[in-house]
Amino acid sequence: MFQLGKTIVSEEILEKEFVCNLSACKGVCCVAGEAGAPLLKEETDILEEIYPKVKPFLRKEGIESIEKQGTWVTSDFGEPETPLINDAECAYVTFDKKGTALCGIEEAYNQNIIDWKKPISCHLYPVRVQDYSEFSAVNYHQWEICDDACSLGKELQVPVYKFLKEALTRRFGENWYEELTKVAEQKHK
Numbered sequence: 001m002f003q004l005g006k007t008i009v010s011e012e013i014l015e016k017e018f019v020c021n022l023s024a025c026k027g028v029c030c031v032a033g034e035a036g037a038p039l040l041k042e043e044t045d046i047l048e049e050i051y052p053k054v055k056p057f058l059r060k061e062g063i064e065s066i067e068k069q070g071t072w073v074t075s076d077f078g079e080p081e082t083p084l085i086n087d088a089e090c091a092y093v094t095f096d097k098k099g100t101a102l103c104g105i106e107e108a109y110n111q112n113i114i115d116w117k118k119p120i121s122c123h124l125y126p127v128r129v130q131d132y133s134e135f136s137a138v139n140y141h142q143w144e145i146c147d148d149a150c151s152l153g154k155e156l157q158v159p160v161y162k163f164l165k166e167a168l169t170r171r172f173g174e175n176w177y178e179e180l181t182k183v184a185e186q187k188h189k
Contacts, residue, residue, distance in 0.1 A: 017153030024148035027101030036082035
């Protein structure tokens with residue numbers, strides 16, 4: 001672990017290798033698990049605002065879940081997260097013709113309908129951020145469903161922090177990411 005500004009960062013994000021391999025995993029991270037995607041408080045407002053524009057990109061089951069539960073729900077721990085369909089996949093998930101899970105929010109973004117890509121927790125995966133009063137902990141989360149992504153990352157020699165450049169910059173800013181890159185370069189000398 002090392003400190004970078006107001007973050008405590010796990011060295012695993014510099015050392016582990018990772019590249020999402022959707023053709024292998026079929027986006028199972030949007031389907032598996034016991035909860036929706038964690039949300040920041042400000043993201044709950046965004047979801048409420050963009051829902052009418054995202055709705056045409058969603059499946060009937062997702063729309064029904066959102067209209068029954070809301071654009072976001074509160075977890076058992078009192079934290080906001082995306083709603084689920086029948087306690088399974090995220091309500092915002094769609095599937096392509098090959099059965100790969102995709103994000104309806106991201107589809108709307110890709111078509112320039114909205115200017116918000118998706119929840120930052122989804123964009124940052126496999127990095128998880130836990131905010132505390134004085135700092136944020138930035139950790140690598142290993143999940144067996146991502147073994148193919150780890151293998152592809154190793155094959156391509158792409159460390160987690162490089163794979164997540166856009167997401168990490170979105171969450172912490174360009175200066176933070178530049179400092180992270182400097183730390184990584186110093187560790188590999």
